[in-house]
Amino acid sequence: MPAPRHAIDWEAASLRIVFVTMTVFAMVFLIAPTVIVLITSLTASESLKFPPPGLSLRWYYALLDADQMQRAAWNSLVIAVWTTVISVVLGTAASIAIARGRSKWIKACDLLFMSPLLLPALAFGFAALVYINKLGLSPSVPLLVLGHVIVCVPFILRTTVAALSQLDSALLDASHSLGGSQWMTFRRITLPLIAPGLGSGAFLAFMASFDNVPVSLFLADERNEVLPIHLWQQIDTNLDVRTAAASGLIVIFTLALMLIAERLAGFTRQMR
Amino acid sequence: MNLSDIKLVLPLTALFAVFFIAPLCVLIIMSLSTDAEMHAFTAAHYVKFFGDAFNYSILWSTIWLGVKATLVCLLFGYPIAWIAARAKARWQSVLLFLVILPIMTSVVVRTFSWIVILGRQGVLNQIVLGLGLTDEPLRLLFTETGVIMVLAQVQMPLMVLPILTVMSKTDPNLADASRALGAGEWRTLWKVTLPLSLPGIIAGCVLTYSACVTAFVTQTLIGGARLVYMPLHIYQQAVGANNWPFAAAISVVFMVAVLIIVGVLGALGRKSETYARP
Amino acid sequence: MIDRISRRELLSAGAALSAAALLPTSASAQGKQLVAATFPGTWNEAHRQYLAPAFTKRTGASVTQSILLGNDQLSRLTAAKGGKPPFDVALFDRPQVLDAAKQGLIVEYPAAKSANYKDVLPEFQDKWGPCISMQIIGIGYNPKKIKTPPTSWDALWDPQFKGRIGLTALNSQLGIAFLAEINRLRGGNEENFEPAFKALKELLPNVGAIGANLGAYATLWQQEQVDIAPYNFNFVQTLKGKDVPVELSIPSTGPVGWTTSMHLVANAAEPDLAVQYIDTHLDQAVQSAMLKPPYDVIPTNSKVQLEGAITTSIATSHADLAKVRSFDWEKLNPQRGALIERFNRDIKM
DSSP, X not given: XXXXXXXXXXXXXXXXXXXXXXXXXXXXXXXXXXXHHHHHHTBSSSSOOSSOSSBOSHHHHHGGGOHHHHHHHHXXXXXXXXXXXXXXXXXXXXXXXXXXXXXXXXXXXXXXXXHHHHSXXXXXXXXXXXXXXXXXXXXXXXXXXXXXXXXXHHHHHHHHHHHHHTSOHHHHHHHHHTTOOHHHHIIIIIHHHHHHHHHHHHHHHHHHHXXXXXXXXXXOOGGGOOHHHHHHHHHHHOOOHHHHHHHHHHHHHHHHHHHHHHHHHOHHHHTO | OOHHHHHXXXXXXXXXXXXXXXXXXXXXXXXXXXXXXXXSBOSHHHHHHHHOHHHHHHHHHHHHHHXXXXXXXXXXXXXXXXXXXXXXHHHHXXXXXXHHHHHHSXXXXXXXXXXXXXXXXXXXXXXXXXXXXXXXXXXXXTSHHHHHHHHHHHHHHHHHHHHHHHHHHSOHHHHHHHHHTTOOHHHHIIIIIHHHHHHHHHHHHHHHXXXXXXXXXXXXXXXXXXXXXXXXXXXXXXXXXXXHHHHHXXXXXXXXXXXXXXXXXXXXXXXXXXXXXO | OTTTSOHHHHHHHHHHHHHHHHSOOOHHXXXXXXXXXXXXXXXXXXXXXXXXXXXXXXXXXXXXXXXXOHHHHHHHHHHTTTSOOSOSEEEEEHHHHHHHHHTTOEEOOOGGGOGGGGGBOGGGOOTTOOEEEEEEXXXXXXXXXXXXXXXXXXXXXXXXXXXXXXXXXXXSHHHHHHHHHHHHHTXXXXXXXXXXXXXXXXXXXXXXXXXXXHHHHHHHHHTTOOSEEEEEHHHHHHHHTTTOOOEEEOOTTOOEEEEEEEEEETTOSSHHHHHHHHHHHHOHXXXXXXXXXXXXOXXXXXXXXXXXHHHHHTOSSHHXXXXXXXXXXXXXXXXXXXXXXXHHHHSOO
């Protein structure tokens, strides 16, 4: 039956061609802006024209003098570390209960913990500011960290619960029947097995905190500036090429962290 | 629910109660107050919001913006997921890495690159004019089309990942059977693959829609402050005009609107999962 | 290379960095910090390049800039009234000074603690805070597209510029001053703005873009989306320094401007540092440095001679500066909110 087979082959190829073309176009669309900002940051001129008239590292050197930007970057880093640590501790404990529990209370808690992902974070940020103000407090780093924990812990919950649900409960039973305590079972058996999932979630939470704008907009004041807001202020107020250099650094930093996460935890596998 | 479960979930629940639920309650009370000191109560702010066409149109254009951006993400995200699901393991990792990388990069950085690209002298116009596709440079910066384009790039990974997850778990025999029975590729796509991946599509749409509608940075940097959507409106009223009660009312309206849409989509998603069950 | 670095080493390096980040950083470990407000554009760049280093050299403290328009500074200070203000030094245009003083947001300037104050020209001294410069507006134009500099504001209404005009929103002083000047030229005054809005409505067909803020406005110029528009003298000079094709022309009706001054905010966290900061801006060396391109900041210290673009376009001597026309801000201020609202509703593309 050569004729029908020809027709089917051509038809199959057409679907593949269309999808591959769209995918290539979409991937270029996804990656090109990041590449363009990297190239623009290497410009030798004072303006943001692309393609740059000449290449130079001068704007990266200029970052060495950008005191305020460095302070903002350090603040963001410290806050992200605190947020991740607190989220991992509280989130892992909650994940264990969620992965195990079948009661409707646990399910309700699960929904509650995931809701910051769906609600407008800006509304939450503003609500937090009003709340703090009514309590007689003013924005500070600890409160900002708490705000970040709320919006970042869902990432940890999602990957850790997924990892826990793939655990063979027979392993845990075996550990208990051999006399292991809850804590020891957790430390020696559970934790190593869920480490890739937990690590991926922690990485997501860290980046979410480092890049966070909506909550920081309200809870970070001028004395505790964070990097994304500082960069935004720069973009909004002048056409400084230093912003491009800072962006370039952030891209490289993110890329490096992602490669490490991929190597240590098989990050992309966890995302499926 | 046993004691050890309660002990495990208690700390996070306590934090959420104190720092998530309580602030939201205070926000609702603030939205019903006459002034920031919350001396007396009134529904005037809600009346003002729904009464004034200006405010109402902001809500509507935000909802509509989310729909358009989500559709663009779906149009291009589905093929990516389709290709990735059928790729060999190594290529799949690479593809996923490239898809996830944008979403891990700071949203301010990504939006900034678009400002460089979309301007009158930007890369896009250079290409489009150079290829002779149009005579006049395209005006994309500070327009809704520009916002949709950038939102699509920034949020597309949120659409791709859930679809890919569902596709990876789908039994490939089903598609094979369809082909063995004589259906062409396009028909198989339409009748078998798409319905089976529907839960993933809907999950992707929920995440993408929610993200697009609340994407403050992208909407404001690309739209310019003349194109006002709900997030900027809240910010302008809260910080610019210092009108906390009104800003709170807008926030509550916005949250409820997003919750309704997400709830409807979520219900659709649960229904669609029945397609895959034998 | 990743292969050779073992997993263990990576993890311990990460743990060490995290431990460093978790150590509490006290204010004393970092040195003192002053938060000062500044305007977007020329101002924050000039302050970052010249004022901040001079201040740090003098006091050893670091400066964090809070970049806000004058009106936004006013709202932030009003919101924080009674408590700790978000910044200790305010940078205001003349109109905002009157509002701030009335509301008790700023305190009288302690001239006795400020060594350079006596060198400031008499017309720029003020009990609420010294003027650190003047801002002048004129007609900005793209010299590549428009060969002869426009000599009158009416040029903006010329039909040949259809779709090529830029406007800026009224949240910046540039917008308000432009509106007030058009108003004056068309027969209105500080109580009657009908002529101005009538003129703007007629201008609409020519308008190509309305910049929501000064950053967006600068982007429009850089992307050559507008060819002619009202603009500040200083911003034009700074953009020129960034290879943006723009020049400023002062219309034959004369330069219009206002003074810009720095103030000590009430309840400041670091009041002494704040006064030192303002005093540094009055310093002869600092003002001479800022006078140079690309900032061309008009100096107020009597010991600094005018030079460069200022002398060719605006004034050749300090006496000329005193003659630059301004408006009756006392009468104009109360209407600002209404003007902004009307502009946002009526003047739309």
